[in-house]
Amino acid sequence: MSVISAVDIFDVRFPTSLELDGSDAMNPDPDYSAAYLVIRTNARDGHEGHGFVFTIGRGNEVEAAAIGALRDHILGRNVEELLTDMGGTWKYLVHDSQLRWLGPEKGVIHMAIGAVVNALWDLKAKRAGLPLWELLSRMTPEELVSLIDFRYISDALTPDEALGILRAAEPGRGDRRARLLMEGYRGYTTTPGWLGYSDDKLSRLAKEAVADGFTQIKLKVGANLQDDIRRVRTAREAVGPEIGIAVDANQRWEAQEAIDWMAHLAPFDIAWIEEPTSPDDVLGHAAIARGVAPIPVATGEHVQNRVVFKQMLQAGSLEVLQLDAARVAGVNENIAILLLAAKFGVRVCPHAGGVGLCEAVQHLSMFDFIAVSGTKEGRMIEFVDHLHEHFVTPVDVHSGCYWPPSSPGAGNEMLPQTLSDYSFPEGPVWAAVSASKS
């Protein structure tokens, strides 16, 4: 038996606002950041569990405080007990009767729980000597269903239905695992499309993306209609007719405004319109979906939990579900969301980018292919070539695909040097930024 002996928390920030990478209509100057935790145990194996919440700068200390509010829930606890019953562990964290008031199940506290849950999965996968996608893909349908809290989703997905989906996918697991290792999992890139880039840079990066093997790129839109028309045209001319071009409004519009705006971009053959309006607006998204058809609506990176995803599926609000590794309460809730998507026959194309989101979320898509939906049809994982060098096991993306990681763990672990260099505000990188501004 071993116990959790330490929970160390870090406020890590990258001064990305000094450039224009990551700029969009709602987020003009993000400093990509992580509220980060390391779970240590007294076991002789020395394994640690790493997890994080991704933020874009100010307020990262609030997320760190929220992770701190959960520290006493796991410190000193029996590791085997927590890891053996990850479904029970999830409920124990999410249903704390006092902390629940801060959400419930949304925002700062829910993301903090996600970081802790993901750190425990990282630890569990390392102990098993497996990458997370492989660990999950080896669990039985019954074990997977036991991870899920069906509260508030049972009107759309019952435990029996979830079991049915997982059992139907069980026979083909081995074949699909082999295919995954051989074919990889398709990615698409947002690198060309940031709002701050000139048309020339957009065109050049779009061509490079195609040369790198990507079959879809994504452009930020929503600040100015005429600029958007010109930029989408520029991109279409650069990549030709065969490459998908998705656009992303980052919640900029009202429902009708989204429909009107997209009518102007529709002639350029748009792969999807992402985050057209508030992520809380299930009915608004449904109205937009009807109004922009046949262009698919995509959303999810800011969808707070499984309850809102459930309604978006019930209402026909989205055709592309973009789950995020660090927005909801971790791996468990994302498995519920994968199952909901499978039930409703909707494709999952995860949100990534930021810091570590690519490293983390690839495990979920690969697991989904092997053991849940059983398909990669129309599915791809977002990719931004940024900040991967800070991770112990950076993603392997080439030929337009993510290639399955083989290292044990969930992919969340940053280099120790990064944790100290980019520590905010006292790390050397921030000391230098501060000195250069004064």
Next chain:
Amino acid sequence: MSVISAVDIFDVRFPTSLELDGSDAMNPDPDYSAAYLVIRTNARDGHEGHGFVFTIGRGNEVEAAAIGALRDHILGRNVEELLTDMGGTWKYLVHDSQLRWLGPEKGVIHMAIGAVVNALWDLKAKRAGLPLWELLSRMTPEELVSLIDFRYISDALTPDEALGILRAAEPGRGDRRARLLMEGYRGYTTTPGWLGYSDDKLSRLAKEAVADGFTQIKLKVGANLQDDIRRVRTAREAVGPEIGIAVDANQRWEAQEAIDWMAHLAPFDIAWIEEPTSPDDVLGHAAIARGVAPIPVATGEHVQNRVVFKQMLQAGSLEVLQLDAARVAGVNENIAILLLAAKFGVRVCPHAGGVGLCEAVQHLSMFDFIAVSGTKEGRMIEFVDHLHEHFVTPVDVHSGCYWPPSSPGAGNEMLPQTLSDYSFPEGPVWAAVSASKS
């Protein structure tokens, strides 16, 4: 010209879990708490702005940290500028491009913004020498509309429609103000109905409530069906057929479960069923509303923002809208919600209780009567007789009614002695609790 010279933040908690007051099916042992701020200026008038987020214990320090993340946004700012354009001030706080990631517009960060916004309103009302309800009721329709961010609600309520509602109510303002001062504003009480109380205590407190002039009481339900049937029957026998009995499930049920459960309570003539399921489940509430009709569905104390309220009104999810003074982003957003309710013809019966929620929310209902909906028909404010002695201007509730406060301010201000005695964890009250446990 004056500037904001200090923003002091307090973590104040009351050890209410030592008794069973406040116990319900989801919140068995709350420690009623407030993440509290005081805004000071260098003006000679000495006025301060007080505001808070209500929480139920653990995690109150996370809310305090979130208020801290907003401190630099107002410290050193020109007070007159902030207070003259409260609509602009609201947007400035809510649309911070980095902090927005922590919500957006929900949970810990949104409630913290609400506390800051409410503290600024408290300051503005004190400077005007008026209670908040009176200050708001004297603003022109145009000034009131300028307070509102119509982003994400314009499909349900346009600025012109809001203006129309406010202008229609303008001629009767004086008469209704006179009526309010003469008649008060009806309250209802939750005091008899906590889950932890015995049947005898429930019966006795229910009779006392009627003797005190209340025409409605509320019971917590949802833990055990047979207990609920017995408790509702006990209450009905105690109060007779003329008194309203509402029930509150505190999010305990799935949609179908709510419908089935309520069928057993319906024979006792239920005034409303409150929070039957997740506050995020717009469509679930709509299904419940259809399934339990004609019993009205009530919800709102955990509804995160105007976007979710908008959808609940669009989908027919509720007949009783229970806004809360400290859940959304303060007075401005609550005015948007009052206008949405008026547009859809839904009655507003605010959530209160906790710490200071009664003191704060009464201003909104009184303003609504005078200047928005123009009616008190079927409307009442929740009342729990608890912790009012900690406020500088405690509510005046008697004869079953709230009586309009005459002191300047928004009602949020706690006594200085309370701020020090109940400071967590170092205040003397908590030192004593800690000593008694060890």
